[in-house]
Amino acid sequence: MRASISLGRIAGIKVGINASVFLIVAILVVGLATGQLPAAYPGRSIVAYVIAAIIAALLFLGSLLAHELAHSLVARRNGVEVESIVLWLLGGVAQLRGEAKTPGADFRIAIVGPLTSLALAVVFGLAAGGVAMLGSAGLPFGVLVYLAATNAVLAVFNLIPAAPLDGGRVLRAALWQFRGDRHAAAVNAARAGRILGFVMIALGVLQVVTGRGLSGVWLALIGWFVVSAATAEEQQARLGGRIAGLQVGHVMAARPTVLDGNLSVADFIAQVALTHQYSTYPLVDPYGRLTGLVTLNRVRAVPPELRATTRLQEIACPPNEVPTARPEEPLVELLERMHGCADGRAVVVDEAGRVVGVLSASDVARALQLADLRSFDPYPAPSGADLTSR
């Protein structure tokens, strides 16, 4: 899930929203302002309903953010780096770099999210009680009750033991703990996720058929997402099992041909491309540190008349967008990051940041073929998703 709009950093963690959040906010605001609130508290002006609904929707997003922050902070404390938090149409995602190293850490990272939502439900519930005791059981009370209820639903729904929900992570951690096989545990949690997703789709379709239109479509949509996320997780877990134990350094092409970014495209073609067998060339500074990545695909995109005047640096994938890894890093962790502008390549650097290797999809494919010829200890790897059920 990509963030379309950055909200800056909280506790050092990048927070962003996907544009699809505006759709869920609109759905929540319209539903509350024209349905639930007027039904429960009749006789107010439409402006009052809309303001109350907007406050409720924003506080709900804030609650979701708190849930994801809890996952992220506990992940960090357990040695798992956090890429970013993104809020989107169906909820929130704390995108982690890599995986928990022990079942205990896996469990703690997962469980803290629902616990946070549960705590928020209690806080909003108590606040609603306080407002009621002060004698004003109007719209503020309604908003607080709504927030208590949605947070409680968020906690309970996400505890269903099926990947990619938090409950699926808890199930994975438990199976991993008791059977000692992380890979098989992840596969089982993902299978439970597929079953859950199909059940949700079926229930959603049933609701549509029986005339409860929108909520059925919504349920089916979430079910479809759960099925596809669970399927991807199962594949990744199986893949992780196949290449477990392999390090980046085992698979990379060592000592790649590195270039100066000031070389023109024309000179590159004449002096390098036609005489080397590689398709990927890291650009480096005088110290050997990465300044960009050029692939033949990128070179081919330069029109012939511009080749003499275009420098490699100008067409390179910038260094902050090239996936990089150290040779001793598990291959499975790098695979999770192998996207972006580098045409499916990654660059391997040493502790001083100097380029020591490159890794391409074909290197990985070869490693997989070799892995099938041997046996490895299992060890998989996906990232979570929190879903709102309304």
Ligand SMILES: [Zn+2]
């Ligand atoms: Zn969660």
